Amino acid sequence: MDNIASYPELVPVFQDIETIIGKDTYDMWLRPVHFVYENNTLKLSLPNQFWGQTIRERYHHIITDAFLKHLGVNITVIYEITPQTPTVTPIPKPNPVIKKNTFVSRLNSSYTFENFIESPSNRFAYKAAQAAAHKMGARENNPIVIYSSPGLGKTHLLHAIGNEIVKTNPFAKVLYMSGEEFVSEYIEALQNKEAESFRKKYRTLDCFLMDDIQFVSGKEACTQEFFNTFNVLFESRKQIVLSSDRTPQQLEWDERLSSRLLSGLPVEIKRPNLETRIAILRQKRDSINFDIGDDVLAFIAEGVQTNVRELEGSLFRLVAYCGMHGIVPTISIAQELLADILVTQRDKSINVNSIKKVVGKHFNIKMEDFNSKRKTQSVAWPRQIAMFLTTELTDLSLPEIGREFNRDHSTVVHGRDLVKEKIDTDPFFTAEINQIIAEIKSVDKV
Numbered sequence: 001m002d003n004i005a006s007y008p009e010l011v012p013v014f015q016d017i018e019t020i021i022g023k024d025t026y027d028m029w030l031r032p033v034h035f036v037y038e039n040n041t042l043k044l045s046l047p048n049q050f051w052g053q054t055i056r057e058r059y060h061h062i063i064t065d066a067f068l069k070h071l072g073v074n075i076t077v078i079y080e081i082t083p084q085t086p087t088v089t090p091i092p093k094p095n096p097v098i099k100k101n102t103f104v105s106r107l108n109s110s111y112t113f114e115n116f117i118e119s120p121s122n123r124f125a126y127k128a129a130q131a132a133a134h135k136m137g138a139r140e141n142n143p144i145v146i147y148s149s150p151g152l153g154k155t156h157l158l159h160a161i162g163n164e165i166v167k168t169n170p171f172a173k174v175l176y177m178s179g180e181e182f183v184s185e186y187i188e189a190l191q192n193k194e195a196e197s198f199r200k201k202y203r204t205l206d207c208f209l210m211d212d213i214q215f216v217s218g219k220e221a222c223t224q225e226f227f228n229t230f231n232v233l234f235e236s237r238k239q240i241v242l243s244s245d246r247t248p249q250q251l252e253w254d255e256r257l258s259s260r261l262l263s264g265l266p267v268e269i270k271r272p273n274l275e276t277r278i279a280i281l282r283q284k285r286d287s288i289n290f291d292i293g294d295d296v297l298a299f300i301a302e303g304v305q306t307n308v309r310e311l312e313g314s315l316f317r318l319v320a321y322c323g324m325h326g327i328v329p330t331i332s333i334a335q336e337l338l339a340d341i342l343v344t345q346r347d348k349s350i351n352v353n354s355i356k357k358v359v360g361k362h363f364n365i366k367m368e369d370f371n372s373k374r375k376t377q378s379v380a381w382p383r384q385i386a387m388f389l390t391t392e393l394t395d396l397s398l399p400e401i402g403r404e405f406n407r408d409h410s411t412v413v414h415g416r417d418l419v420k421e422k423i424d425t426d427p428f429f430t431a432e433i434n435q436i437i438a439e440i441k442s443v444d445k446v
């Protein structure tokens with residue numbers, strides 16, 4: 001994309017692609033490529049067959065999805081081999097501000113506060129992120145640790161903080177990076193004996209945004225390096241915002257680091273409620289400018305409860321399908337197209353035995369334990385989970401479920417409610433339950 005400067009409207013599209021496939025991969029395969037974009041056709045000039053094949057096989061869908069997401073168009077990609085194209089062209093000239101501020105280039109400008117829907121489930125995280133951007137380094141907001149199960153907006157908020165800061169101060173040294181990148185860059189620096197310059201780079205920052213810090217934990221040398229960097233920045237009152245898919249307590253870092261992390265502002269993002277899911281879908285629809293009714297959006301929002309990434313993915317899938325066939329989306333099309341994702345209220349094909357089998361395997365308990373009188377927690381809790389899943393996934397009545405577990409129906413109600421309560425308060429548990437449900441469904445399909 002060496003001539004991206006001629007197509008400013010495509011900058012967010014390619015930034016998104018870069019975020020998805022990673023900077024190194026992008027630099028390798030896409031950045032040097034010259035292209036023409038007109039009439040919804042992206043023509044790529046490639047130096048050889050191999051290059052074209054690699055992009056086609058690995059990144060074709062990512063590219064077309066990104067165009068659809070940002071511009072609402074289904075593009076055609078043409079792979080043209082033009083051997084005279086130099087295999088490595090210089091990185092395009094950034095505009096003068098970016099040129100001076102190399103840190104900013106890692107920010108994805110399509111993630112902003114403006115296009116993040118605030119809701120009760122993310123309010124604290126949203127407010128904390130805004131505070132970090134507007135009052136950089138203030139003691140009460142430092143460090144911020146945003147945690148949640150995947151797909152709920154952590155990465156979005158981290159980029160939004162960075163974008164907001166450079167909006168008012170284009171020269172601020174704001175660095176976004178993932179825990180994975182930190183680890184691999186540190187290892188590379190060690191191999192090249194450049195640990196010192198690695199250190200210097202980080203320690204001059206004004207704001208350090210590190211995504212998915214769980215990748216750093218468990219790797220001794222990296223954790224130490226991260227801890228040192230963290231301390232230097234923290235002590236010089238620089239803003240630190242971290243994200244993790246585990247709670248700070250679950251990160252299993254040494255006590256000093258854990259207590260430092262907890263001394264700031266740990267904030268959790270929970271799963272969005274129905275109204276929020278609808279609001280998010282509306283916003284995405286408006287941003288891609290595709291004609292899709294509120295009833296269809298409400299239907300998707302009702303059926304996709306796991307996380308925002310899946311919610312968005314479902315919408316884009318429907319839009320892509322209807323766009324391609326030139327039809328208007330309806331609930332019945334959505335129902336058919338998204339059948340594998342939508343929460344089915346009642347799935348008649350699922351039976352109690354497969355629920356017991358999968359839950360038993362997951363928690364390492366025997367089939368007969370589900371019906372036994374044993375009350376120890378290690379057996380009672382999986383049994384309650386299995387009862388809950390039976391109420392959710394089958395058509396059986398409560399007394400019938402009671403019989404399946406050798407209990408009366410009030411015990412089933414009690415167990416079901418305990419599990420429900422945990423689902424409402426613990427996103428990690430919810431993720432675990434979703435995984436179990438997926439497994440049960442796959443067992444029953446066989």
Ligand code: ADP
Nearest residue numbers: 115116117150151152153154155156280308309
């Ligand atoms: P995480 O980093 O927690 O896994 P992401 O930040 O990657 O999640 O979010 C997944 C997708 O959902 C992104 O495209 C993001 O823009 C979108 N998203 C998440 N939460 C919201 C929200 N509250 N409003 C608008 N979009 C959101």
Ligand code: MG
Nearest residue numbers: 154155156211
């Ligand atoms: Mg993320």
